[in-house]
Amino acid sequence: RAVELLGLPEDRPCLLLDVGCGSGLSGDYISDEGHYWIGMDISPAMLDVAVEREVEGDLLLADVGHGIPFRPGVFDGCISISAVQWLCNADKKSHSPPKRLYRFFSTLYTALARGSRAVLQLYPENSEQLELITAQAMRAGFTGGMVVDYPNSTKAKKFFLCLFVGTSGTLPKGLGTECADGEEIHQANFTNERMRFRNAKGKSVKKSRDWILEKKERRRRQGKEVRADTKYTGRKRRPRF
Numbered sequence: 001r002a003v004e005l006l007g008l009p010e011d012r013p014c015l016l017l018d019v020g021c022g023s024g025l026s027g028d029y030i031s032d033e034g035h036y037w038i039g040m041d042i043s044p045a046m047l048d049v050a051v052e053r054e055v056e057g058d059l060l061l062a063d064v065g066h067g068i069p070f071r072p073g074v075f076d077g078c079i080s081i082s083a084v085q086w087l088c089n090a091d092k093k094s095h096s097p098p099k100r101l102y103r104f105f106s107t108l109y110t111a112l113a114r115g116s117r118a119v120l121q122l123y124p125e126n127s128e129q130l131e132l133i134t135a136q137a138m139r140a141g142f143t144g145g146m147v148v149d150y151p152n153s154t155k156a157k158k159f160f161l162c163l164f165v166g167t168s169g170t171l172p173k174g175l176g177t178e179c180a181d182g183e184e185i186h187q188a189n190f191t192n193e194r195m196r197f198r199n200a201k202g203k204s205v206k207k208s209r210d211w212i213l214e215k216k217e218r219r220r221r222q223g224k225e226v227r228a229d230t231k232y233t234g235r236k237r238r239p240r241f
Contacts, residue, residue, distance in 0.1 A: 002026075002079040003033060005119040005147065005162055005172055014076035017111065019064055019120070020083025022046045024055035030079075031056040031218070032206070038075075040064055056219060065100035067107035075111050078118035084161070085122045088129050101133060105140035114166035118142070121160050130159070137163055144169070150176035209234030 021039025150156040
C-alpha cells in the first residue's frame with residue numbers, strides 16, 4: 001500500500017529509501033516490483049537477519065533521528081513501515097523528539113528528488129503525537145497530509161503520512177472511507193484480488209524458474225556474485241524423509 005501511494009512511474013525502475021527496514025520484508029516487495037532500494041535501521045540484529053535472508057537492497061546501520069546521510073536528490077521516493085513514531089520517544093537524556101523529528105524530515109526532504117513522495121505508515125499513540133510528527137514534516141518543507149485507510153475499523157485502520165517534495169500533489173483517498181463497517185472486509189479482499197491479477201499479467205509467478213532467473217539477472221546488474229544458470233535452476237526438489 002505504501003509503494004502504491006508513492007505513485008511511481010511504471011516505465012522505469014526507481015531508487016527508494018526504506019526507513020526502518022528491519023529484516024527487509026518491505027524491500028522484498030520493492031525488488032519484486034522491479035525497483036532498487038536502500039534500507040536504514042537502528043537495530044543490528046534486524047539487519048543481520050536481512051543479510052542472512054540475502055535481500056537485494058543495500059543496508060545501513062543508522063539512527064534516522066541523526067538525519068539521512070545521502071546526497072541531495074538521490075532517491076525517487078521513500079517508504080517507512082511502523083518506524084517514525086519511535087522518534088517521539090526520548091530514550092536518552094539528550095534526545096529531544098521535536099529536534100530529532102525535524103532533523104529526520106529536513107534531511108529526508110533534501111535526499112529526495114523534486115516531485116517525489118515519501119509515504120510513512122505509522123501507529124501514533126494519540127492525536128498530540130500525530131500533530132507533532134505532521135508539524136515537523138511541514139516545517140521541513142513538505143506538503144501533503146494524512147491518508148487513513150478503513151477509518152471505521154479497529155483492526156484494519158492504517159495511518160499513512162503522505163508527503164510531497166517540491167510540488168503540492170493531490171492527496172490520495174483512503175481505502176474504505178466510503179464503506180460501512182460491515183463492508184470493509186469484502187472491500188479489502190477485492191483489493192488483494194486485484195493486486196494478484198495485476199501481478200499475474202505482467203510478472204512471473206513468485207518462486208518459479210522465470211522469477212528466479214529474473215532475480216539473478218537483477219543481482220548481476222548490481223555487481224553481486226551469482227551462481228551460473230543451469231538446467232537445474234528453479235527445479236523443485238523432492239521432499240526429504
